[in-house]
Amino acid sequence: QKEVEQNSGPLSVPEGAIASLNCTYSDRGSQSFFWYRQYSGKSPELIMSIYSNGDKEDGRFTAQLNKASQYVSLLIRDSQPSDSATYLCAVERGYGGSQGNLIFGKGTKLSVKP
């Protein structure tokens, strides 16, 4: 089983809709979870972090975490064409000497159509 899995997409949504991005992980000891946005040819930028079960909202973005199901998601409300990018889910390792290192999924490509 891969450590962090994401649907590669592409996920296409119309402008103004809600985009839903999902991620599952295998390390039950993980306590910290991150969402990064990566525009083509650019480095990833951190948009959300979440550490506790439940929802965390920041502007148009909402991260959701369910540790029992080993599932984390990102909702983007009122999607804009500028949100078109690849979204990377990252999970912090919770074991051994590599504790604290981030393991990334391959990313979901989001396309927001005007």
Add this chain to the structure above:
Amino acid sequence: SQTIHQWPATLVQPVGSPLSLECTVEGTSNPNLYWYRQAAGRGLQLLFYSVGIGQISSEVPQNLSASRPQDRQFILSSKKLLLSDSGFYLCAWSRSSRGFGPGTRLTVL
């Protein structure tokens, strides 16, 4: 605020040539530093991480090496590049927050 610098931004090198990529961090002290590689069509792969000066841990066996000669400097090296070393190399840091540098796009021909 914290800033990461990486250079060069792009690099084209022949197979068998040496490599040196540099990363420096500003605005923080004693960060954890990381080298990631993103190959075409693949995810971000953690190559090395460092928790302090002279302390390097390798995640995957390969012909690359890393060094941390100063607290805020992290270097990725190779004695002889392979075609498979092509990719987008990213330096990252973590302490109170996390971030990536702008990256170096390496093409090995």
